[in-house]
Amino acid sequence: MRKQAWKAAVSAAAIAAIATIPMAANADTVITNGVTWRYVVNDATKKTVTLGEISGFDSTTAATDSNRAMPANTAIDASLIPWTFDVDGETYTVTALSSSAFNGCTKLTGVVSFPSAVKTLGRSCFSSTKVRIASFNGLTTVYGYGFGSLPAQPFPAMPNVATFGKGVFYGATFTGTVRFSDPNTIVSWRSFMNAKGVEAILAVDSTKTFNVDQMADGATNMKVIFMGPRTKGSSLSNGNMLNSVTGCKVYVPANGNWDGLVTGGSNNEIIYYGASTNLDFSVDDAVGKVVATPTTEEALVKALVAAPLFKTHFGWDMKVETTNAIDVTVGTLTPGMFANAGVKAGSLMLNFAVKTQAQLNDVLAAVPSDVMVGIDPTGLTENMVVTDRENVFVKNVPGMTVRRRANGGFAILVLRSR
Numbered sequence: 001m002r003k004q005a006w007k008a009a010v011s012a013a014a015i016a017a018i019a020t021i022p023m024a025a026n027a028d029t030v031i032t033n034g035v036t037w038r039y040v041v042n043d044a045t046k047k048t049v050t051l052g053e054i055s056g057f058d059s060t061t062a063a064t065d066s067n068r069a070m071p072a073n074t075a076i077d078a079s080l081i082p083w084t085f086d087v088d089g090e091t092y093t094v095t096a097l098s099s100s101a102f103n104g105c106t107k108l109t110g111v112v113s114f115p116s117a118v119k120t121l122g123r124s125c126f127s128s129t130k131v132r133i134a135s136f137n138g139l140t141t142v143y144g145y146g147f148g149s150l151p152a153q154p155f156p157a158m159p160n161v162a163t164f165g166k167g168v169f170y171g172a173t174f175t176g177t178v179r180f181s182d183p184n185t186i187v188s189w190r191s192f193m194n195a196k197g198v199e200a201i202l203a204v205d206s207t208k209t210f211n212v213d214q215m216a217d218g219a220t221n222m223k224v225i226f227m228g229p230r231t232k233g234s235s236l237s238n239g240n241m242l243n244s245v246t247g248c249k250v251y252v253p254a255n256g257n258w259d260g261l262v263t264g265g266s267n268n269e270i271i272y273y274g275a276s277t278n279l280d281f282s283v284d285d286a287v288g289k290v291v292a293t294p295t296t297e298e299a300l301v302k303a304l305v306a307a308p309l310f311k312t313h314f315g316w317d318m319k320v321e322t323t324n325a326i327d328v329t330v331g332t333l334t335p336g337m338f339a340n341a342g343v344k345a346g347s348l349m350l351n352f353a354v355k356t357q358a359q360l361n362d363v364l365a366a367v368p369s370d371v372m373v374g375i376d377p378t379g380l381t382e383n384m385v386v387t388d389r390e391n392v393f394v395k396n397v398p399g400m401t402v403r404r405r406a407n408g409g410f411a412i413l414v415l416r417s418r
Contacts, residue, residue: 026055049092056122074108105129109129114139133156147174166189167189179314189238190215203227213241214239227258249269254277289316297332349374363375388408
């Protein structure tokens, strides 16, 4: 193919650059925006190309100006990357970036907005640049170590990515929450090793295996990880998932695929949830809601602790429902737990089994007044008084009766035979 610039005006500096760039046998060049760009034609019929020259997308070949998409010392804004260009009257479209396409281009700045036609990012393609990623947009495959040493920035949306290579966010400074929402997402090992700003990982719908070997090893800000009920974890071989991670809460499904895998670090808590446990979650990520169904007091506390984490990091409102009467311990449930959780009242009441006045007082003090409270007094041996409050219902138990009090509220009376 004859090399031809599609812009008529070419600077003297650009012409000089052509003479100094070593040519590779399978690479072509085009000049636009005063820069000489290297590319490889993928499909001559469809006129699609890959920017950069390193063979393949997962090459560990050292990046040089003979195989980058442009010379390393080029000072340019990312908005000027030519996603389409003309050669010999034909328009070519970029569909991929090769390995190390911009690796070490420290003067590449600005915001990268990938057109929908771009599907693949090669290994280390943006490592050590100064760019910010607006969105992964139409990308479907991102190879490893692509985003090391970028400026700190919010984690980009990635609605269509199906495959992430190993170490893809290794040492990255992305901040906030990583959301894996595609049902076919594959995440390889060391994905978030040494990540500096990622606070949370969310994988609600993924059905594929997450390789947890050293997954978040050395992550410095990880606070919560939630793996959806259909996710699977692979075995550990070279290191622990949470090595050097402190104070992270990890919610994993009790589906047998995660047993013994979420290890390492210190003060991390692993919560198994599902129909076989005392705590289950039903998640609707599209509308931002999660319903917790705890069956024990301990599980209820775990749900209340999870609620503000889920709200802050995932945007979920939590609703709590109970299907049985939860036995309570004096002093365990507090008003602060419910206030901090900000849980929404469910369509069902929260049911508690109480046997003493102190237990009853704790429940009524802790649960917000707009939430229906069901009281099961089975086993009660002394009379109890419910202060004047709406939305309190008492289960009908033989040998007991409920009477209204003249000064408000009602009493639960234990009937004794004479």
